[in-house]
Amino acid sequence: MKFSPLVQELIDSLKCLPGVGAKSAQRMAFQLLERNRRGGSKLASTLAKAMTDIGHCQQCRNFTEEELCEICLSPKRKVASTLCIVETPGDVIAIEQTGEFSGLYFVLMGHLSPIDGIGPEDLGLDILAKQFASGQFTEVILATNPTVEGEATAHFIAELAQQHHVNISRIAHGVPVGGELEYVDGNTLSHALSGRKSYFT
């Protein structure tokens, strides 16, 4: 049996979502058609609007429908002298939730990964270089993930920042709060040991 062309098109379109295969797509399509038409219409209109309106902030590359995002527009932060460089918009939210950081961000939207075909030109490093050149920042925090690719990216940016005489720091790696040393992998533990700091500072 075949579905009518539009139903089939809906199922095929839903497959573009991450982790959604043919079966899940079919279930989603039927759920929307049978039980939640209003939710479906809302999803469709929001999706259409989001896909056309949302772009990248011209300063930090985070997603926004305006020219500059909320953080870059904030009067307090505009004058900040610290720049935190992260891989994804999710990382910005995570750091914002700590309430520890009040500087500006730069979102790379990925990391250097030659095998996946992501090179320096895909990470907006030209925009970043302009920001370094502006002289606004005295410190750059490299908050890329503690993976090999994250390290490679951090190194690449550090070299860029060095040309502009900016202080460069890297976020610490170590044992998670509430974790147990016994279950932490050796690689993380050796980072935690080598990066230990004096107890009374």
Place this chain on the structure above:
Amino acid sequence: MVEQNAFVLHRRPYRENQLLVDLLTEHDGKVTALVYVGQSKRSIKKGLIQPFLPLKVIMKGEGVFKQITQVDSTAKSFSLIKHSLFSAFYINELMIRLLTEHIACTDLFLQYQKTLTALSQGSAIAPQLRYFELSLLEELGLSFDFSPVFEYDAHYFHYIPEQGFVPVYSALPKNSEQCFSASHLQAIAQQETLYQKPENTNQVNDKEPSEASNAETDAINFTFKLLMRHVINQLLGNKPLNSRKLFSKKS
């Protein structure tokens, strides 16, 4: 279900909490396998599925993708920084692109370990890469026959796949991607015999400059690089290697 040494070459997310991992294993060669990396205490930690970390793995399954059931690190991760890290990416990309899956390549595995060790100890990068490329080509069934370089009286040679070195008698060629200077090739041939003996790996650099000047050595090494690049590019086909971009930006 045999435990064996392995290195992660590349990994990408698969479904909600799995990773699809390309491994270089000691006995099975290149293998693609799935691994669960959940949040529970017992599941395999993502921190272990990292490139350049020496691992012992146990895999099961007969299908296209094996399943990794157990992973343990056997030593500290190789601490690669700056250009040695980019070079290691280059090596990984080469293997992913050129090696066929499930073909044992124990020698290459050992060579990979040696290359990573040398890179992490800060040895000169170029000779390490050339030596690795030679081992890789040998694994793929390609090795250079330098005898024409000594037999023919020509200043330049072409390298043509499946034919080897062919003398060029016209006057125009320079040392380019397609044409290689005879004297350089002769020097490389002598160098390559050194490369062939593993115990001499680290002395390659110390040995050859004794007679030739530094500039001459650089020129020879450059020809060697171009020769390797020429051969590897032909194996790769139209799609260029991405890790080379990391270097071109720097220089």
